[in-house]
Amino acid sequence: MPQLNINGRSYEVDVEPDTPLLWAIREQVGLTGTKYGCGVAQCGACSVHLNGEVVRSCVMPVSAVKPSDKVVTIEGLSRDSSTRVQKAWVELDVPQCGYCQSGQIMAATALLAKKPKPTDKDIDEAMTNICRCGTYQRVRAAIHMAAGTGKGGGSVIHMGAGPTGDEKVAVVDEQSAGQA
Amino acid sequence: MSKKISGKAASKTTDKITNRIDNISRRRFIVGSAAAGSGLALGFSLPFGAAPASAQGAATEVNAWVMIKPDDSCVIRVARAEMGQGTHTGLAQLVAEELECDWKKVSIEQITPGDNLARKRVWRDMATGGSRGIRGSEDYVRQSGAAARIMLMQAAANEWNVPVGELTVSNGVISHAASGRKTSYGKVATAASKLTSPELKSIKLKNPREWKVAGKPMKRLDTADKVNGGKVFSIDLKLPGMLHAAIKDAPVFGSKVVSFDDSKIKGRRGVRGAMKVGDTAVAVVADSWWRAKTALDALPIVWDESANGKQSSAAIAAHLKEGLTSNDAFADTNNGDALTAIAGAAKKVEAVYSLPFLSHACMEPNNCTVKIGADKAEVWMPSQNAEASLAALSTASGVPLAQCEAYNHGLGGGFGRRGGTQDYVRQATLIAKQYPGTPVKLIWSREEDQAHDFYRPIAQCKLSAGLDSSGNLTGLHVRVSGQSINAWLAPHNIKDGKDRRQLQGFWPEPHDAQIGYTVPNMRIEYAMRNTHVPVGPWRGVNTNQNGIFLECFMDEVAKTAGKDPLEFRRALMKSHPKHLAVLNAAAEKGDWGKPLPKGVYRGIAQFMGYASYSAAVAEVSVSSKGEVKVHRMVLALNCGHAVNPATIAAQVEGSVAYGFDSLQSEMTVQDGRVSELNFHNYPIARLAQMPKIETVIVPTYDFWGGVGEPTICVTAPAVLNAIFAATGKPMHTLPLKHQGLTLI
Numbered sequence: 076m077p078q079l080n081i082n083g084r085s086y087e088v089d090v091e092p093d094t095p096l097l098w099a100i101r102e103q104v105g106l107t108g109t110k111y112g113c114g115v116a117q118c119g120a121c122s123v124h125l126n127g128e129v130v131r132s133c134v135m136p137v138s139a140v141k142p143s144d145k146v147v148t149i150e151g152l153s154r155d156s157s158t159r160v161q162k163a164w165v166e167l168d169v170p171q172c173g174y175c176q177s178g179q180i181m182a183a184t185a186l187l188a189k190k191p192k193p194t195d196k197d198i199d200e201a202m203t204n205i206c207r208c209g210t211y212q213r214v215r216a217a218i219h220m221a222a223g224t225g226k227g228g229g230s231v232i233h234m235g236a237g238p239t240g241d242e243k244v245a246v247v248d249e250q251s252a253g254q255a
Numbered sequence: 256m257s258k259k260i261s262g263k264a265a266s267k268t269t270d271k272i273t274n275r276i277d278n279i280s281r282r283r284f285i286v287g288s289a290a291a292g293s294g295l296a297l298g299f300s301l302p303f304g305a306a307p308a309s310a311q312g313a314a315t316e317v318n319a320w321v322m323i324k325p326d327d328s329c330v331i332r333v334a335r336a337e338m339g340q341g342t343h344t345g346l347a348q349l350v351a352e353e354l355e356c357d358w359k360k361v362s363i364e365q366i367t368p369g370d371n372l373a374r375k376r377v378w379r380d381m382a383t384g385g386s387r388g389i390r391g392s393e394d395y396v397r398q399s400g401a402a403a404r405i406m407l408m409q410a411a412a413n414e415w416n417v418p419v420g421e422l423t424v425s426n427g428v429i430s431h432a433a434s435g436r437k438t439s440y441g442k443v444a445t446a447a448s449k450l451t452s453p454e455l456k457s458i459k460l461k462n463p464r465e466w467k468v469a470g471k472p473m474k475r476l477d478t479a480d481k482v483n484g485g486k487v488f489s490i491d492l493k494l495p496g497m498l499h500a501a502i503k504d505a506p507v508f509g510s511k512v513v514s515f516d517d518s519k520i521k522g523r524r525g526v527r528g529a530m531k532v533g534d535t536a537v538a539v540v541a542d543s544w545w546r547a548k549t550a551l552d553a554l555p556i557v558w559d560e561s562a563n564g565k566q567s568s569a570a571i572a573a574h575l576k577e578g579l580t581s582n583d584a585f586a587d588t589n590n591g592d593a594l595t596a597i598a599g600a601a602k603k604v605e606a607v608y609s610l611p612f613l614s615h616a617c618m619e620p621n622n623c624t625v626k627i628g629a630d631k632a633e634v635w636m637p638s639q640n641a642e643a644s645l646a647a648l649s650t651a652s653g654v655p656l657a658q659c660e661a662y663n664h665g666l667g668g669g670f671g672r673r674g675g676t677q678d679y680v681r682q683a684t685l686i687a688k689q690y691p692g693t694p695v696k697l698i699w700s701r702e703e704d705q706a707h708d709f710y711r712p713i714a715q716c717k718l719s720a721g722l723d724s725s726g727n728l729t730g731l732h733v734r735v736s737g738q739s740i741n742a743w744l745a746p747h748n749i750k751d752g753k754d755r756r757q758l759q760g761f762w763p764e765p766h767d768a769q770i771g772y773t774v775p776n777m778r779i780e781y782a783m784r785n786t787h788v789p790v791g792p793w794r795g796v797n798t799n800q801n802g803i804f805l806e807c808f809m810d811e812v813a814k815t816a817g818k819d820p821l822e823f824r825r826a827l828m829k830s831h832p833k834h835l836a837v838l839n840a841a842a843e844k845g846d847w848g849k850p851l852p853k854g855v856y857r858g859i860a861q862f863m864g865y866a867s868y869s870a871a872v873a874e875v876s877v878s879s880k881g882e883v884k885v886h887r888m889v890l891a892l893n894c895g896h897a898v899n900p901a902t903i904a905a906q907v908e909g910s911v912a913y914g915f916d917s918l919q920s921e922m923t924v925q926d927g928r929v930s931e932l933n934f935h936n937y938p939i940a941r942l943a944q945m946p947k948i949e950t951v952i953v954p955t956y957d958f959w960g961g962v963g964e965p966t967i968c969v970t971a972p973a974v975l976n977a978i979f980a981a982t983g984k985p986m987h988t989l990p991l992k993h994q995g996l997t998l999i
Contacts, residue, residue, distance in 0.1 A: 090545070091524070098545035102499075107491035108484015110667075112618050113701045117934035120618060149484035156483045164482045168474050171905060172339030173481030173488075174618040174667030180482060199943035205934065207618045207668045208339045209912025210905070211942040230904035232472070233844050234897075235953035 078142035081106070082151030085142070092138035096130075097121040099137050100148060108149035108177045112205065119204030122178035123148050129185035149177035152184065160184045163217040167229040171208035178204045183218050192222050315444040318452055319377040320350055320396060321403035323444035327427050328360040331400075334371065334378035335388045336639050337477060338669035339909075340963045341902035342388035344475045346396055348898055349389070352469040353400035353460060356440060357426040363476055368645040369660035382640040384674045384792060386865035386961020389898055393959055398455040403447070405458070410447035411438050463896050463956055472901035477665065489637045489664040490622045494694040497624065498527060500686050501547040502697060503556065504536040504707050507927035508787050510561040511535055520550040529554055532685050540686065544698050563787040564927040571713060571786050571924060572609065578736030578782035579607065579717040585753045588763050591776030593721075596730030600721025604815045606808055608718070609988045610800050611921035613711040614931070615793055616939060619667020620704040621679040625687035626694035627652050632659045634683070637666035639674040647677035651684035670913065671792035675744065676709050702932040709791025710922055710929075712738035712757075716804040721776075726816030728827060730776040733761065733804065739783045740797075743790050757781045759797035760862050760968065761805070766958070768798060768864045770805070771834030772827040788924060794913050795967035798864035802968030803917065803975065803989070806860035810976045811985050820859055820976065821847050833955065834861055837868040837891045840953045845872025845889035855886060858976030862968040865961030867894040871969035873946070875977035882999045883918075883991060885944070885974055891951035894960035904950040907966050911948055914970030915940035919990050919998045944998055 076087045079096075081104055088094075088103040100109050100123070109132060112120030116131040123132045124147040125140065140146065152158050156165065160183050163169075170176045179202070186193055186201040193201070198215050206214070213229035314322040314330050322330040331350045337343040343363050351361050371378045379395065404424065411429040412419035415436055423430050427440040463470060480486040505511065515537050517529040525542035529550075532538045537556050541547035578584070597603060623636035625648065632654035638644040638661070645661040652659070666673060683697035699707075714737030721730035741748040741756055748756065760768045761779045770779075793799070813823035821842050828835040838861040842848075847859060854876045861870035874887040890907050897903055919938045922929045931937040975986040978996070986994055 090543075094545050098543065101491075102543045102545065105493065106484070107487065107493075110488075110618070111490070111620070111698070113934050115701070115933050115935060118618070118939075152483070156479065161482045165478055168478055168901065168905070170339070170475075170478055170481035171341070171909060172618065172666060172668050173477075173486055176481050177484050202942045205618065205939045205941065207616060207670070207913070207939065208905075209909035209940065209945075211912060211940075211945045212908050212948055213905070214942060230901060230908065231947070231949040232900050232904045233840075233949060233951040234900055235840060235951065 077137045079104070079137065079140060079146060080142060080144060081146045082148060088137065090137055093136045096123070096132040096135045096137055096140055096146070100132060100146075106148050106150050110174055110177060112175065117205070118175070119178040119182060120175050122181040122204065124181060124185060127185070127188065129182050149181060152180070158184065159221040160187065160217070163221040166220060167213045167217045169210050169213040169217050169229070171210055175204055175206045179206065179214055183214070183221070186218065187222055192224055193218060315448050317403040317406055317444055317448050318399055319374070320399040321354060322364070323407070323440045325441045327357065327439045327441035328362065329354065329356040329427070329440070330362050330364050332364050332366050332378065334366050334381045335392065336381070336383035336641065336663055336666060336669070337365070338383070338637075338639065338666035340388065340906060341475055341899060342383065343477060344473065345389050345898040345902060346392065347476060348469040348471075348473055349393055349397050350400035352466055353397045354404050355424045355427065358468050358473065360427065361476065365663060367660055367662060368642040371642065372645070372656060381642050382674060383669070384639050384671060386867070386964040388963070390866065390959035390961055395455065397460050398458050401458045401460060402452045402455055405453050406447040406450045407440050407443055409450055410443040414438070414443065414446065469898050470896070471899070473899055475902070487664065488619055488667050489624070489635055490619055490667070490698060492624050492635050492664070492696065494624065494626065497694045497696055498540050498542065498690060499544040499547050500538045500540045500683070500695055500697040501544060501551045502532060502536050502538040502682055502699065502703060503551055504703065505558045506706060507558065507560050507564045508789060509563045510558045510927070512537055513557040513559050515554055515556040517554065520554050523550050526550045530686065530689060532682050536682060538682070538686050538697070540690070540695065544696070548700060560927065566787055566927045567925055568923045574786065575713065575715045575736045575784045578784040579715055579734055581782050584734060584780040584782035586778050586780045587753070587755055587758050588761065588777055588779040590774070593730045593732045593776040593778035596776035597719050597721035597732055600729055601724040602722040602815055604720045604722070604812045606718050606811055606985060606987060608716045608804050608807065610714050610803065610917070611923065611989065612713045612788060612790070612929075613793060613916050613920055614705055614708045614922050614937060615668070615670045615672035616705065616934075616937065617666070617668030617670060617672055620699045620701055621673070622696065622698040623680050623683045624694050624696040625680070625683040626692070627654065627684070627687050628692055630658055632684070633662070634680055635662045635664060636680055637669070637673055638663050638677070639666065639669045639671075643675050643677050644680050647680040648684055651681045652688060670794040671796065672708065674792065676791060678707070701934075705932045705937060706929055707789075709744070709789045711793035711799065712740055712790040713786065713788070714738070714800040716800070718804060718808040720808070720812045722812070722816050726818055728774055728812060728816070731774045731778075733779045734782065735780065735801070735804070736782040736784050737800070738785050738788070738790050740790050740792060742783060742785050754781060754783055757783070757797055758801065760801040760864055767866050769831070771831045771861055771863060772824070773830045774827065787927070788929070794910070795864065795964045798862060798964070798968035799914070799917060799971070802860065802862040803972050806862060806969070806972035807975050807979070807986060810858070810979055824859075824861065833868050833893060834863060837861060837893045837953060838870040840951045841870035841872050841889055841891035844891065844949060844951045847872055856977045856980040858973045858978070858980055860969040860972035860976060862972070863965075864968050865965045866958060867892060867960030867962065867965035869966045869969045871966065871973035873973035873977045875974055875981060877978060877981040877996065881996045883978060883996050884999050885946040887949070888946045888970070888973065889949045889951060890966045890969065891953060892962070892966055893953045893955055894962050894965065895954055895958035896956060897952050897954045900952055903952055903962050906962050907950040908948045910964070910967040911970050912940040912945060914967040915944065915998065917971035917989060918974060919992070921990050
């Protein structure tokens, strides 16, 4: 039976060797934070870390994962949502529906491990995960926040005040928009 | 079931959970918790009294919407579905505002349709679509919050034997200044719950200008377990003994199963069997979804291709094109004599636009779990309309409604796909009927999800305009030819063969989706041209297509008139001050008319839908290789009342990403079936493609408008008008690849 090391624990999984790692994680190990989105490595909802590299587990057969390989899923990042990426995600209220966010967070975490101070271009290149709700602006901001590059601010909101809608539009700065 | 949403991360271990039936309370909790160590996700029905540690402390129901615990925490019930749009937090803000409770102690509980039915629909409509989540329930949820506050204060007044008018309340603490006494909601909740509720309609609600909780950019109440994998989506549910099903419906819409050869999958590990589901689909059931899915892939299935098997995108396009000039259209607007005015105009402009089918592509594919017991049927699902899910379960199972229950999980995307059309619940019910007493989870593959959507309808539009010698618009003729959503899903909504819904945004009457221009001679028509492809509401519905048609054409007309697109519009909008104010707000914050870097061009658009007014300015460049880059978008919205500006901004940003489908995606038909079955050929907007987005919220506090959908209708036209400005070429046929352009 294939053996997997997931979040520091060993599991024997009762699957055929060509079963994707994603389905072993979800159905055999029972960790469901890693999501099925497309099955063809397009969307990144299934992103996990394999020996520190972000991989799309929906196209990685279990047979390609050695028992000594270290797989980390979203559940393995922290016990209390305490990584800097998770904290930034909460701070900026990044998720909408939340379905893709495990994958987004795994990709962002891997990016910051390689590039502690990523540029916008670095983020463009690394963050190819699909978010159908369109949380991208806050994803970008949260990565900057986690990196401490001082480029926080998720949404930019200009809040008008007038009863007729044609009064002078006031500006709420982006920092205060996501907080209350 | 009740989904508990609180500020705590749902990662605590839930040890033993007893699954009992409580005859007194029909309330249930679903406990989804990634248990530390095993990572086991549990989904169990619990009687109310057996709630886990995180939900401990008996709550008192003051009224249907408000429950108070001894520790003063407030559980606010919600009926509408949460699919990321933030409605749950917004509704809680509205209740909390009138309740005067401590916002930091608020959590949310999702009611079930079974409970709603059993209590004579005390929570009213559960359907969540048409951007109605807030505007469709704001009055009764605010009244219920206020009623609970009145009862709680009366209970304190009774206890102290003082007139209630001498009491004040703040953050759930009731004070009597004269005697210096204080108490809190948690202490008087039981007494309050025994009082008679005031008549809801008699309650005077706060002036929204005095709001303290509503109207503020509060953080969402449902974020915590979305950052650690703890949130249990329907697709994540685990029940003891559960089986798993994969399904393939007829690739050609409307064709039927002739046969399948299950000898080819006999003996595969874990596979329980294959079965026909209805007339059109085949499912395989196994002990894991992956085994079910791979067995289904190996299962030979023969379908009767039917006459629909000859359909193609080209044939459908020709069918719609014929509708652009046919005699069967109806005119919804016919002011003056547009045809004569245009025929005799000094200058004429004419254009034909063509837009494809689009798919919803929710990130969580369609799925649900159904268990049919001896005297009870249950479904766990992602649904925009849990009551429709309940009805589908009852109908397909034959179990009476009163013995059915539906547990709605927060949806991994909805966008209109999972409302009235409960096809996946029906399928799962038919499959689960074959396994009485055993829960069966059906998951659609992404390919199945793409192949069996209710797509955004295909549409074409012919527009003609006449200008006088000064460049004033004197006549406008709009002919929409396309597929009707009502004809597919709700034919009863079509009166005398006239389907006004397809002209959403062109309507003359105010308040919902009114055209923002006054033209002396105007004729707006719709010719229904249906196809065999299922269609349904898709975020923004017909405002998507109609917004592109009208707003892109306005730029063509403005150019012919030799006028600035903004000034040309303003001249036509004097009788539409709210439309105009939003356009002006977008233009101002979008720096309309100000200098731009070389090679960058602006486009502008305005439109109305879902009782809200929207406008956008886009900054775009087009490279010599045809690469379109959207650098910045400024979107303005007047949604009447802005319950949570931070959520509104998130929705506006999301509408840009979703609206980009109009620019780069299409579902095409070949041999009667759709061709784009996954994200390799159905592109979805990625982070790198997104512009910097700014949200301009200009509420006028005199109506309640929607938020989730309105701004999508100006996203594509603003970008397309900027491309028109950059290239001089109007974008008549989408997606952009048909213009030799690529969105980067």
